[in-house]
Amino acid sequence: MFPIIDWSLISLEVLISIILVSLVVVDILLPKHAGKDWIGILSFVFLVSLIVFWLTQRDLNGLAFNGMFVMDSLAWFFKMLFLVTMVFVFAMAREFFKTLGERKSEFYLLLWLALLGMCLVASSADFLLMFIAIEILTISLYVMTAYLKSDKLSIEAGMKYLILGALASGFFLYGTSFLYGATHSTHFNVIQAFCQTHAMDPMTLFAMVLIFAAIGFKATAVPFHMWVADVYQGAPTPVTALLSVGSKAAGFIILIRLFFGVFGPWHVDWSLALAILSAVTMTLGNLVAMFQTNIKRMLGYSSIAHAGYLLMGAAAGSMLGASGINFYLLGYLFTNLAAFLVIIVFSIACKSDEIADYAGLVKRSSLLAFTMLLALVSLAGMPPLAGFFGKFTLLMAAIQSGYTWLALIAAVNIVISLYYYLMVAKRIYVDPPRVLTVIPVAANMQLLLAITIVGIIIVGIFQGPFLDAAMSAVKGMYLSRL
Amino acid sequence: MMSPNLSWIILLPLLGLGFVCLVPSDKPSLIRRISTVSVFLPFILSLWVYAAYDHVAGGFQFVQNIPWVVPLGISYHLGVDGINSLLLLLLGAASFSAVLISASIKERIKEYHLLLLTTVIGTYGAFLSLDIFFFYFFHEVAAVPVFLMIAIWGSERREFAAMKLTLFLTAGAALALVGLLALYLAAGLGTFDLVQLQAQLAEHPLPMEVQNWIFPLIVVGFGITLTLWPFYTWAPVGYAEAPTAISMLHAGVLKKMGAYAIIRFAIQLMPQAAHHWMPFIAVLAVVNIVYCGLVALTQRDLKYILGYSSCSHMGYILLGLACFNVIGLNGVVYLMFAHGIMAALAFALTGFVCDQTKTRNLDELGGLLKCMPFIGTCFMMAALASAGVPGFGNFVAEILVLLGSWDQYRWLTVLAVLGLVITAIYLMKAVRLGFQGPLDTRFAHLTDTPTLVEKFPYVLLLALLILVGCLPSVILMHIDSSTKTIVESIR
Numbered sequence: 001m002f003p004i005i006d007w008s009l010i011s012l013e014v015l016i017s018i019i020l021v022s023l024v025v026v027d028i029l030l031p032k033h034a035g036k037d038w039i040g041i042l043s044f045v046f047l048v049s050l051i052v053f054w055l056t057q058r059d060l061n062g063l064a065f066n067g068m069f070v071m072d073s074l075a076w077f078f079k080m081l082f083l084v085t086m087v088f089v090f091a092m093a094r095e096f097f098k099t100l101g102e103r104k105s106e107f108y109l110l111l112w113l114a115l116l117g118m119c120l121v122a123s124s125a126d127f128l129l130m131f132i133a134i135e136i137l138t139i140s141l142y143v144m145t146a147y148l149k150s151d152k153l154s155i156e157a158g159m160k161y162l163i164l165g166a167l168a169s170g171f172f173l174y175g176t177s178f179l180y181g182a183t184h185s186t187h188f189n190v191i192q193a194f195c196q197t198h199a200m201d202p203m204t205l206f207a208m209v210l211i212f213a214a215i216g217f218k219a220t221a222v223p224f225h226m227w228v229a230d231v232y233q234g235a236p237t238p239v240t241a242l243l244s245v246g247s248k249a250a251g252f253i254i255l256i257r258l259f260f261g262v263f264g265p266w267h268v269d270w271s272l273a274l275a276i277l278s279a280v281t282m283t284l285g286n287l288v289a290m291f292q293t294n295i296k297r298m299l300g301y302s303s304i305a306h307a308g309y310l311l312m313g314a315a316a317g318s319m320l321g322a323s324g325i326n327f328y329l330l331g332y333l334f335t336n337l338a339a340f341l342v343i344i345v346f347s348i349a350c351k352s353d354e355i356a357d358y359a360g361l362v363k364r365s366s367l368l369a370f371t372m373l374l375a376l377v378s379l380a381g382m383p384p385l386a387g388f389f390g391k392f393t394l395l396m397a398a399i400q401s402g403y404t405w406l407a408l409i410a411a412v413n414i415v416i417s418l419y420y421y422l423m424v425a426k427r428i429y430v431d432p433p434r435v436l437t438v439i440p441v442a443a444n445m446q447l448l449l450a451i452t453i454v455g456i457i458i459v460g461i462f463q464g465p466f467l468d469a470a471m472s473a474v475k476g477m478y479l480s481r482l
Numbered sequence: 483m484m485s486p487n488l489s490w491i492i493l494l495p496l497l498g499l500g501f502v503c504l505v506p507s508d509k510p511s512l513i514r515r516i517s518t519v520s521v522f523l524p525f526i527l528s529l530w531v532y533a534a535y536d537h538v539a540g541g542f543q544f545v546q547n548i549p550w551v552v553p554l555g556i557s558y559h560l561g562v563d564g565i566n567s568l569l570l571l572l573l574g575a576a577s578f579s580a581v582l583i584s585a586s587i588k589e590r591i592k593e594y595h596l597l598l599l600t601t602v603i604g605t606y607g608a609f610l611s612l613d614i615f616f617f618y619f620f621h622e623v624a625a626v627p628v629f630l631m632i633a634i635w636g637s638e639r640r641e642f643a644a645m646k647l648t649l650f651l652t653a654g655a656a657l658a659l660v661g662l663l664a665l666y667l668a669a670g671l672g673t674f675d676l677v678q679l680q681a682q683l684a685e686h687p688l689p690m691e692v693q694n695w696i697f698p699l700i701v702v703g704f705g706i707t708l709t710l711w712p713f714y715t716w717a718p719v720g721y722a723e724a725p726t727a728i729s730m731l732h733a734g735v736l737k738k739m740g741a742y743a744i745i746r747f748a749i750q751l752m753p754q755a756a757h758h759w760m761p762f763i764a765v766l767a768v769v770n771i772v773y774c775g776l777v778a779l780t781q782r783d784l785k786y787i788l789g790y791s792s793c794s795h796m797g798y799i800l801l802g803l804a805c806f807n808v809i810g811l812n813g814v815v816y817l818m819f820a821h822g823i824m825a826a827l828a829f830a831l832t833g834f835v836c837d838q839t840k841t842r843n844l845d846e847l848g849g850l851l852k853c854m855p856f857i858g859t860c861f862m863m864a865a866l867a868s869a870g871v872p873g874f875g876n877f878v879a880e881i882l883v884l885l886g887s888w889d890q891y892r893w894l895t896v897l898a899v900l901g902l903v904i905t906a907i908y909l910m911k912a913v914r915l916g917f918q919g920p921l922d923t924r925f926a927h928l929t930d931t932p933t934l935v936e937k938f939p940y941v942l943l944l945a946l947l948i949l950v951g952c953l954p955s956v957i958l959m960h961i962d963s964s965t966k967t968i969v970e971s972i973r
Contacts, residue, residue, distance in 0.1 A: 426644075
């Protein structure tokens with residue numbers, strides 16, 4: 001039998017692969033010391049055109065490759081998130097690696113590979129494809145994390161990420177094999193049908209725990225968060241940004257696909273466990289973040305705390321919970337990218353990521369200071385910024401599903417997190433600067449900072465259209481149990 | 483007659499904010515002028531709203547309703563009744579004088595006015611919103627600007643004070659948010675619209691066991707904003723260290739958002755639970771009055787005295803809320819207004835004195851009436867007002883509250899009257915130590931506010947205080963039209 005494949009369903013992945021391969025060719029053909037950063041410029045142009053292309057593809061829907069690959073509204077939404085994230089990450093990389101010379105173009109290729117991996121993750125409807133997709137993403141991240149060859153921290157981060165990542169991959173495969181043993185399939189629809197007719201038994205429970213461990217690694221949930229601080233700190237900052245926005249979103253689309261779809265029929269069995277994990281994750285992340293002196297480490301722990309808030313939506317297991325997760329990730333995208341843009345510009349000028357060095361930033365660059373302030377306040381979940389409405393919907397989802405205690409813990413956490421975010425804001429706005437040199441911000445960075453600022457404010461005030469997008473993503477989800 | 487458009491009250495200062503953004507920071511006088519205009523215009527609009535409000539018809543008027551987030555039932559719904567039209571007026575007067583007295587700020591003027599305007603916009607929005615989501619949204623907009631303003635322009639312990647105040651208030655707000663969300667979900671209407679919720683819950687009240695745990699969350703959450711004992715500790719230190727304009731706005735207006743929210747969301751939407759819980763709150767209220775009053779007695783720092791005094795007087799508001807009769811609730815709203823004006827005036831005067839003398843310690847001050855007769859006189863009048871001397875608004879308000887509570891809480895009322903005596907003692911002490919007696923030679927060269935323009939904010943606030951003290955009916959008619967319907971619905 002020769003399967004008929006609707007190629008338009010995988011058009012994005014095909015385009016990305018073509019771009020990737022042709023960029024490799026261009027890279028080889030270009031003279032060694034080409035004056036211009038052609039790969040970077042081409043990548044940027046391609047990405048922007050891909051976003052435009054993707055906007056026209058909103059109605060794509062269907063299965064390909066014998067039901068292994070799914071294109072639905074959820075996949076569309078997340079691929080859009082990934083594409084937008086990548087635009088920023090490419091721009092950050094161009095800025096960050098100005099001094100890196102020829103190895104820069106290879107970095108761009110790795111970024112494209114990671115994008116391919118993320119897009120495949122969003123569309124997997126089969127555990128094997130999902131595994132391959134995760135590996136494509138993670139392996140390119142291993143290399144990128146350790147990209148600063150002469151920096152001890154970067155090597156250490158890459159090593160740590162590799163070892164724990166490999167372990168997580170092992171867990172995933174191990175869990176999948178148990179699941180195959182129970183259900184005789186790796187297809188999502190077959191497994192979901194199995195879940196509908198069978199109760200959870202020790203074997204499937206074991207499989208689920210193993211698979212959750214692997215997702216938890218990606219989504220930075222406790223107790224699989226050990227790598228986060230060191231890797232966030234050591235990795236080149238564009239990679240940290242990608243990890244905290246793109247890779248985390250990839251973790252959460254798997255979570256949505258599995259826990260709102262495939263394992264949906266067993267909702268009552270795992271919901272409480274997720275709620276407890278959510279509470280532990282947000283509390284631990286916030287408590288440890290309070291004591292950090294390095295801004296990337298602090299954002300690492302804060303990113304763990306945000307995974308905790310996001311898990312509230314998963315524990316709720318409702319329509320509102322899933323759309324809350326989507327909306328939150330959207331707001332988180334602009335917010336976190338804004339913070340990392342500031343960190344990159346600052347670290348290039350000042351060669352430091354220490355929070356103490358941010359003292360008096362407002363006197364050195366009011367744009368950087370203001371962007372950082374907005375990002376921090378939005379992370380803390382204060383209106384009228386993007387972070388507020390995400391927390392609002394997730395809290396509502398938790399209470400709606402009967403987890404009022406979880407909502408109260410989250411409320412306490414919001415206060416804790418506000419403390420350390422405001423401490424940084426205080427350093428930037430109140431403390432006297434140690435040096436008075438003005439930090440130059442290049443025009444392209446100014447533009448990106450402005451886009452993130454506008455994004456944070458627009459998403460925060462005109463929540464309606466974005467919530468609609470987040471909700472329709474969930475409504476059209478393949479195998480949805482909502 | 484043309485009816486006022488409430489959105490402009492929010493949009494005009496927002497526009498002003500935009501203009502201030504565009505002005506380069508080396509033009510301080512232009513910034514100040516824009517800022518003054520952008521709080522003056524909404525003040526005029528609030529006066530218009532107040533005058534145009536038809537208290538015979540009652541209910542919410544000048545309503546604007548735009549659906550905002552349809553799936554969750556959030557709408558941009560503005561409207562005023564007798565209660566919030568008065569609070570708008572309070573905010574208008576307080577913010578206008580706060581910007582006028584901010585001429586003494588010499589550093590980072592642009593940022594100062596940007597943050598101050600944001601605070602004012604947030605507070606206007608909260609008072610105007612008839613949608614629970616937007617109330618909360620606007621209410622929280624003010625939080626971070628206040629933090630930054632205290633931390634940047636405050637006095638010695640500013641960083642500690644800013645952090646303490648912000649964390650306490652955020653904790654309260656977050657608690658209240660959980661309560662409000664639970665209320666929204668329990669009502670099952672799928673709307674945050676206050677008017678619809680009121681109508682629905684009046685017909686079909688929530689089950690008692692649900693009300694009984696949501697109610698304390700909201701009351702304690704917003705109670706923290708209202709310095710409910712024992713959660714008041716952020717206020718004295720916060721007000722003492724904050725720049726004058728923020729002390730004025732916060733003690734005068736922002737903390738009243740807590741009382742406003744308790745009336746609108748807790749008592750009115752969950753009357754059964756209110757009857758169950760408010761007697762306990764009444765006890766705490768009297769602890770507020772007496773305990774904070776006694777603490778104020780021991781203070782030697784002028785701003786701390788005012789801070790504790792402000793916490794103490796919130797007790798009357800809480801006591802009035804526990805009465806469930808028209809007279810008591812009238813007293814609450816009256817006191818929100820009168821105390822707001824009085825607190826703004828007292829903090830403005832204290833701020834002026836401290837700026838001139840560089841000290842807040844009563845042991846170092848003395849005899850200031852000799853060199854600053856105008857400021858000194860105003861301060862004495864503010865102190866008399868606060869102590870409940872007839873002729874000022876506070877007297878009317880406190881009498882109303884005490885009359886309201888007499889039938890239900892006889893002993894508590896007696897203790898509350900004691901609070902008035904305590905207030906009189908510590909404020910007269912402050913007047914005696916600060917403004918009377920021999921003048922220290924260090925302060926001999928100090929002078930009063932030189933120009934009429936600079937006197938204006940104090941005169942404005944004092945005039946309002948005396949006006950509502952002598953002609954209570956000016957605002958009682960408005961208040962009465964709304965409190966009556968509320969009390970009928972919660973009986």
